[in-house]
Amino acid sequence: MTEETLGEVFRKAGRRFAGNVAITALGEQRTFAEVIENGWRLAHALRDRALAPGASVAAMLGNRVESLEVYVGLALGGYTAVHVNDRLTAAEVDHVLTDSGAAALVHTEGVSPVAAQVSATEGLAAWFAIDDQPPAGATRYADALAAADATPLPIDRNLDDIALVGYTSGTTGFPKGVRVSHRAVVNCIKLVPAAYRLPLQGHAAFPGGWSFVSGLWGVIFPHFYTGGTVAFIPGVSPQEWGRHMVEHKATFTLGLTPLIPGLLAALEAHPEALSTLQSVLHSGGPLPPELARRLVDVIDDRLVETWGMTEVVGPITITNRSDWTGHSKARDIFASVGRPLPTSSVRVADPEGRTLRDGEVGELLIEADTMFSGYHGQPEKTAAVLRDGEYFTGDLGYRDEAGYFYLTGRVQDLIISGGANVYPAEVERVLLMMDDVVDVAVFGLADEKWDEAVSAAIVRAPGSTVTEDEVRQFARTQLAGYKKPVHIFFTDQLPRNASMKVMKHVLKERFADQVKTASEGASA
16 A cells, blocks of 8 residues: 655655645644754754664653654654653653663653653663753753754665554553554555545644544644644633634544533534534544434534554544435444444454354454554564454444444453343443433442442532432433443542543442442441
8 A cells, every 4th residue: 555654755745745834733833844854853863862763762742843843753764753642650651661662752841740750761862852941861852953964864664664652551551562564654644534534735623632642643644644734722612622723724623522512612603614624533432322413413424433443553444424414324323433444344253253243242353454563572462462464452342234333342341240241331321321421431340149240430410419329210211121230339530541541440449349348238
């Protein structure tokens, strides 16, 4: 599909769209030409510190225009970019730097206090801080670039070399480094514009940031490839979001699940934004079908629903315009993640790897042109999930008769209660239908009678006084009896890791003791 390295893609885009604005953030902007020039300066600055092409450089970046320069410069220089989530703690950053073998670190000022506590920085060949007051031992990024040459260098990489390492944020233990080749990431960058309907030289109103590696190959890099502008607008109010889309004629925006109500408010206040908006990508966890219906009522066929993961680098399944205009043959398009793109295939398998029939729930296995190259330094874990060219996702789901896929949960989260399978995602979807519920996580707790009891941790809406009995009564009207929650716990918030995934093991540990104590008290 591609014969170009990531550096070549950037270099060509920089020449083709030189005068276009590539990025805006915090009131600053950079043209494509400026990004490329500073990218070459970064490559020279690293080369001047004896870092040869192929060396790993960690990037821990916030919403600054320089952040794009960093990733472009690393690709131009032939370095492997190690993506570091800027929400990590010092201990987690230490793990990533040590595990990846990073020889250098570049970070923005917002994480300087964390970087200052990282012991692994002592052995780095280069440490650049995009900060006017860098931590002790770090060099100001601006000073390093000012002293460096900007002359282009040969891009000494091949397609199978590793362009990026993105660390998964597993809900338990330390994350694993996902190795992504130039071939995989460039295939993704060239796929996304067609999949997400990105126009040439468009404008992305981007309420996300640099925290998640998927944002690189899913939004930022594809806009660079097509000559577009990515405007970082994190934390904006609905009014500001809507106003930005109108003023800048936005063609794309991202609707993270928690931000969908704000996006709806933005578009209801500024409906004229729809005159240029071509696609709204949903991301960040399952979108309750009822909320999806509300969104489609406002944006019509602009919704792009997708499913993917770090290991498969980009979208695997997707919806298209006709799915939202009454022409879909899906069982329930509002609960589906769409059908596989032409660059991938998906099948549903039982625990022995045998393909299941339509409608039967099993593990989803993927074959794709954007497959990762394995986990860094962990061949056993790679072999466990990458078998005969297929990636065993750990996601449970099924395929309907029309070829649409549906997610029902994670293999590790499956609840077996009284011999029956209960899929947490199904129960969570139902509970989120309640106006009194704003967040929920469903999991199993050990039970003498049922082996596992369906349990739900619920965050109530502000001012709500909904009771356990009222939740159970609602669940009874929507779910089979064996699926309704036995235990219901109200909590102020759900524990999430740096990638915002709910840590269900924490909930299990917390509430298992509570159930045990209550049981002992009842039997006393």
